[in-house]
Amino acid sequence: MSPTLLFSMVIAYFLILLVVAWITSRNANNESFFIGNRGSNWMLVAFGMIGTSLSGVTFVSVPGTVGFENFAYFQVIIGNLIGYAVVAFVLLPIYYKMNLTSIYNYLQNRLGFNSYKAGASFFILSRTLGATARLYLVINILHHTILQNFNLPFWVGALVILLMILLYTFEGGVKTIVWTDTLQTACMLIGLVVCVWYILNNLDLSLVEGAKALSDKGYSSIFVTDPTSKNFFLKQIIAGAFISITMTGMDQEMMQKNISVKTLKDSQKNMMTFAFIFMGVVLLFLFLGGLLYLFAQNHGIAATGDDLFPTIALNHMPGIVSIIFIIALISALFPSADGAITALTSSFCIDILGIQRNEALNDKQRKRIRQTVHLIVAAVFLLFVMVFKWANNPSMIGLILKIAGYTYGPLLGLFAFGILSKRTVNDRLVPLIVVAAPLICFVIDKNQKYLFGDFQIGLELLAINGLLTYLGLYAISTKSLKQ
Known part of the structure; x- marks a missing residue:
């Protein structure tokens, strides 16, 4: 496939995004950037969240x-x-009742200013690491397939992609992203379906026959029943x-769109609609993965x-x-990267710099600060x-979930303590x-063999981290005078 043609398609696709951004960002202000003036259509948000949640990592790593x-x-x-049900029926009512722009304001109201700053800081750390890991994977693929053919170094490709994202999010923020994410999710799902259709036809299989072939090879086995395995079904x-509670319900990027x-x-309809569609889409990605392995064996x-x-x-x-x-692939990349950059900008401006609390600033000054942070x-x-290019991890989805176990655990503990x-x-x-x-979780993880023998801790490290945070908060707490 000609790299020049592929590059031309990427540019054409980006120009379409710019047109959408121009239309949706007219008369945009800080309120538009942060929470879309609270006027987003729930069906568009639900559909666009699929692209944000899946990202390029899911597109490549899950299969x-x-x-x-x-x-x-x-x-x-x-x-x-x-x-997602917990997010819809426990967390969202709290956020709406308090009319929050940043969800971490809940921690300030419930626990205190330092708790609020700590929660926002961990979100910034979590989303920065997770989003850049996702971004790296897709840019690396684009580099090997397109950009290196023009003798461009990796960093130039990364810079160009980030400039593209900046161009269409700089003014509109969330107001623009709701629409661009909808477009990009549609393109990603069309690509997924086309790839499944092509491989089935190449292998001369119907959908049912493809499912049977995967079953015969053992690929479609879901549940792991060995309690010592890190993939044990209950764990x-x-x-x-806990991953969806923290990485969606306690994540400013995801909640920024919901609120x-x-x-x-x-908003609750949006969340649960998204949850069921998301399950179906991931199952289709896994089905594609099995087909890809059959295709690879045949060829x-x-x-x-x-x-x-x-x-x-x-x-x-x-x-x-x-x-x-x-x-x-580009459509899977942009929704996770553009939303992350916008949410991090929002959180840093609101939670760390406190531009909405500072009455000495006028709207023009707030906008200038927001654009600088962006x-x-x-x-x-x-x-x-x-x-991440230097680290070059072979399985990015495993790395991202591992990072989440360390960085989202404190958020889980803070919110759980505040609510419960x-x-x-x-x-x-x-x-x-x-x-x-x-830090305690890191020590536990590195000494699993010594501490637990054959028993392996996997993704539940997130819940352990949250529990340790909760117990620590309990140890430094007293009975409430209000109670």
Whole structure:
């Protein structure tokens, strides 16, 4: 496939995004940027959240895991559904009742100013690491398939992609992203369906026959019943619930879109609609993964893991399918990166700098500060993408979930303590607790063999981290006078 043609398709796709951004960002202000003036359509938000949640990592890594873990990843997705219900019916009512722009203002109202700052700081750390890891994977694929053919170094490709994202999010923020994410999610899902259709036809299989072929090979096995395994179904389902509670319900990027919906009822409909569609889409990705491994075996292709899908799509499929794959991959990349940059800008401006609390600033000054932070966040993204390039981890989805276990655990503990307990914490000591809990988890994780023998801790490290944070907060708390 001609790199020039692929590059032309990417530019054309980006120009379409710019047109959408121009239309949606007219007369935009800080309120538009942060929460879309609370006028977003819940159906558009639900559909666009699929693209944000899946990202380029899911697009490439989830199919690649099938060769090693079969459909075991779907156990996490089952747990996600439970977690999304908690977000819809426990967290969203709180956020709407308090009319929040930043969800971490809840921590200030409930626990104190230091708790609020600690929660916002951990979100910034979590989203920066997670989003740049996702961004790196897709940029790396684009570099190998397109950009290196023009003798461009990796960092130039990363810079160009980030500049593209800046161009269409700089003014409109959430108001623009709701629409661009909808477009990009549609393109990503079309690419997924086309790839499934092509491989089934190439292998001369119907949908039912494809499912049977995967079953015969053992690829479609979902549940792991060995309690000592890190993929044991109960551990994975529990971990999946906590992952969606924290990485969606306690994440400013995901909630920023939800609270941009006008009413709580519509926001809840958005969340649960998204949850069920998300399950179906991930199942289709796993099905595609099994088909890719069958295709690779039939054609003597040695690629596995994160390299499997790109290798087959770009080297062993017709040109039109390769173009669709690249557009779908870009469509998976942009919703996770643009939302993360916008949410991090919002959180840093509101939670760390406090521009909405500072009455000495006028709207023009607030906008200038917000735009400066937006540029700085993009520069930080470029830096971390280069760090991940240097690290070159072979399975990015595993790395991202591992990072989440350490960085989202304190958020889980803070919110859980605020909601489930009526006690008053010593706010000055909260930063020590939220730093100590991940450090203890790191020690536990590195000494699993010595501590637990054959028993393996996997994704449930997030829940352990949250529990340690909760217990630490309890230890520095007293009975509430209000109680």
